[in-house]
Amino acid sequence: MDWFNIMVTTVEAAVGVETVFYMLAAIGINLHFGYTGLLNFGQAAFLGVAAYGLAVTVVTIGLPFWVGIGIGLASVILLALLLGIPTLRLRADYLAIVTIAAAEIVRLIFRSVTFKDYFGGSDGRYGFSEGFFAMNPFSKGEYGIGPFTFNERVTWVLLIGWILVGLSCLVIYMLMKSPWGRVLKAIREDEEAVRALGKNVFSYKMQSLILGGLIGSFGGYIYALGYASVQPDAFSTELTFYAYTIVILGGAARVFGPVVGSMIFWVLLVFIGNLLNELIEAQYITWMSVNQIGAFRFMLVGLGLVLLLVFRPQGIFGDKREIALDAR
């Protein structure tokens, strides 16, 4: 068994592209769900719309990279308005229903045959990231410490990714220390009380939906650039539910909850995957094949989430007095 290889890939997973991409999606969810109490089950759509906004602008229309980023962000705001205006006045569960459906509609449009010329069908789009890598300050080579290294492209994506994570956390931290954040936390608990005190609840929920969507959209860009391509099925509801798992794991309504949650989530997933792989190849496990690892480790995720909700519903950093998912 190659323990060294398991250790290297596991440690790399703690800071890798996938971790950062989910981290950003989860920071957005944390603003929606953790601080405002909005059940947005369509976070995948925000990431998808941003990533496709970039890809389509550059590949299909042929405009520069930065225009693509701008169009992606504008599309995210538009999506938030579209989802929010009809549903944010209703009870929380309606937003959940509408967002999960909207995310699937968005994904199915991206992969539809009808719009293949624009979105590239199920193959998606690639070849839009030159503008980004043209700015890469790292010359060709491997960067890292000891055995943990990334090539210059991944290093550049990760640098930008972590800067975005840092900025997002800073913004959330400052907002939650401010009267604006106080209104949000109050809305999470009882909208009517907040309304009775003269606050425009609808407007705050909309602001939260837009900001969380924008932070999530950074994750969409990191995905698109990290893999230099976008495929519709990368933005399925699975993404949203992993992001929720990450938020709950790390602790909802905590600034660093999603950051630590995402690291632990991916470290565990990669470690279990690699360990099973090695065990099967070394013939220690004979009752399953290498192909089944993917499905099996997600069963473990489900089990882990159930145990978490039962034994530590506030997550790792959460304060039980402030927010805890009532599983019992």
Place this chain on the structure above:
Amino acid sequence: MHAETKPTDHKAAALAAFKDLQREPGVTKPDPILVVDNVVRRFGGLTAVDVKHVEIQRGSITALIGPNGAGKTTFFNQLTGFDTADAGEWTFNGSRMNGVAAHKVARSGMVRTFQLTKALSKLTVIENMRLGAQNQKGESFFRALLPSSWRAQEDEITARADELLARFKLDAKREDFAGSLSGGQRKLLEMARALMVRPELVMLDEPMAGVNPALTQSLLGHVKDLREQGMTVLFVEHDMDMVRDISDWVIVMAQGTVIAEGPPDTIMSDARVIDAYLGAHHDAPLSEEELEEQLQEAEAALEAEVEEEAGK
């Protein structure tokens, strides 16, 4: 601290305003702060509220009473924008308020509390209080990111909140989560928080419900204090002792309509009020013939029961 039994200027003024009024539903007041006309709210086939005309005198404490299901809370919800009336118009300080969103109603100076207390239990007591303040710079998204733009105002708000907390004897609980307060303390907090809005009209929905007797006197004192500070109070209450103790004027609702108005000491002897309360569990008889009819029905039912018993 509280204005006790000694009548004060404000109380005297309020009583004087009501002195020569007719004891009729919908009677015109000398200086109304709130004027309501033809408010109707239906739930399916049930007409929960159908108020023709009602006025609330500025600077007074007015009680809104009535048997269960009379539509008092529904009426409150219409007036404060928490529910949409099917028809009707009302003005507060002369400006039209029907169809205005709840948060705008509150901003205009008409602030309510709830029957089931809505203390935000996962915020601390002081944060609850700060939330009530209006026109906070730090509540706008972009300014929130610049603490220097709202820090000074936040300090002012905190100072005012601390003053109110001291007055309501909640200062020791300042840093506690509101969820750790007792039922009565939550009522106090909700009232104090409503005062942070700087209201002109305070609407209290059952301020005494679930409050232990030890806190009752203190709560009553605080309600009287509101009048002393020039605010108008409209409250819904079941506790007749409280109504008699603190209100200057009483409005009685039954089956969605205002059936009587008058001063607290005589209102309970009003025939319409007695009917409304005693008839609340039956179909209220509308006329003498109907009453006679109901009595006969009851007699017949009793006789039938006795005969059945005898037959066994």
